[in-house]
Amino acid sequence: MEYVTLGKTGLKISRMGFGGIPIQRIDADGTKKLMKMLVEKGLNYIDTARGYTVSESFIGEGIEGMRDRFVLATKSMSRTKEAMAKDIDISLENLRTDYIDLYQVHNPNMEQLLTVIGEGGALEALKEAKEAGKIGHIGITVHSLEVFEKALEMDWVETIMFPYNIVERQGEELIHKCSEKNIGFIDMKPLAGGAIEDGRLALRFVCANPDVTVVIPGMYDVSEIEKNMEAVEDVSELTAEELEAMEKVRKQLGTNFCRRCNYCQPCTVGINISGCFLFQGYLDRYGLEDWAKDRYGAMAVKAGACVECGACETRCPYNLPIRQMLKKCAEEFGA
Known part of the structure; x- marks a missing residue:
């Protein structure tokens, strides 16, 4: 496994991390098995969130006794100081730790971002938690190019997470700016929310871009860890056959497709x-x-x-x- 530095945080992490959304499908015992496999394979970066229901608590239980082997990242959709401070404490309790390496503002739109950075906003709580040693670094996750561009201008932003994959390349220029500014770039949705069936091809595409610091595919089975490891460990140049296959995926999916992030829910009449x-x-x-x-x-x-x-x-x-x-x-x- 290749190890890299997560931008200005200085954290040494594996080029592929563990995306913690899918473990909502399994149980605490299954999560423990995954965490042990991560240690065996040398994957040390774990991503979760307050909004991922049981994810934080399952991970916290799973890494007990192995906390020092991991770089923990989580995030909250709280926008005010009071709410963010509360979420940070909940995350610490769930993850069974006294510090979290990276805490991120989770998916704000432009209006919400202004609340976050304004008086009484979530950023105040994050800075206080950092000063108190509860968190090590502060980042942001975004889905829009407008917020991405704005985040690049903010001196408190140490990492940015954004979707990037075979069919979603709209952020490439800004991803490169992350590299220029020494801001760690965390790639979410490398398989476009599961829309790209060929996981190896998807991860090969992402890791071929040197501006991507870490890619975090969601995983809930040990076999997925092994398969994804194989794809990420092979950092050779993309072949003509792979480039052709990627173009085929782009033609199949286009851009108007669901990434299964579920931010649209709940539906008024209960449609999944x-x-x-x-x-x-x-x-x-x-x-x-x-x-x-x-x-x-x-x-x-x-x-x-x-x-x-x-x-x-x-x-x-x-x-x-x-x-x-x-x-x-x-x-x-x-x-």
């Missing part, structure tokens, strides 16, 4: 929006018609139930036309 689009992807892109229709049919509330209120679209960080997409999904599945 990302679930609808997941099954539609299997129907359209992979030809698994029977499989997709069987699972779509088992959904309690289907795409056709959409009342077109538009609440989901106001929350989507990718500005997807969700109502239109749900209508298309309903037409294809007939419900």
Whole structure:
């Protein structure tokens, strides 16, 4: 495993980290097995968040007795000083530690970012926690180019997390600026939220970019760790065949696709929006018609139930036309 320095934080981390979203699918014992495997394989960077339900607590239990083997990063969507201070203390308790290496402001839009940095904003709590030794460094996670560009100008930002993958390359110029400014760049959604099926190809693409400090694919099974390790350890130049395969993925997915971040939820009428689009992807892109229709049919509330209120679209960080997409999904599945 290659080790790198996470920008101006000075933290020495593995080039591939562990994305903690998917462990919500397993249990505490399963997480312990994953943490032991990370140690065995030399992966020392762990990413989680307050918003990932049981993720922090499962990880905290899983790394007990091995805390010194990991660089822990978590994040909060709190925007005020009071709320952020409370979340930091909850994270410390959940992770069973007295310090967190990197604490990040989680996905603010421009208006929320102004609240974060304003009087009584979350940044005040982060700076106080840093001074008190509760956290080591401060970063930010973003989904929009506008906020990304703004974050690059802020002297307190030590790391930036942003989606970057075969089909989402809009941030390449700003990612390069991170490198120039010695800001650690953390790549989320390397598989485009699961839309890219070939994980090896996806990780090879990301790691071929020297401006990417660390990539954090989500994992919940030990076999995923081993497969992803193989892809990241092979840092040779991309082949003509791989470049051709990447172009094929771009043509298949385009840019109007769901990354399954679920920021659009909850739906007013209870539609599992990302679930609808997941099954539609299997129907359209992979030809698994029977499989997709069987699972779509088992959904309690289907795409056709959409009342077109538009609440989901106001929350989507990718500005997807969700109502239109749900209508298309309903037409294809007939419900």
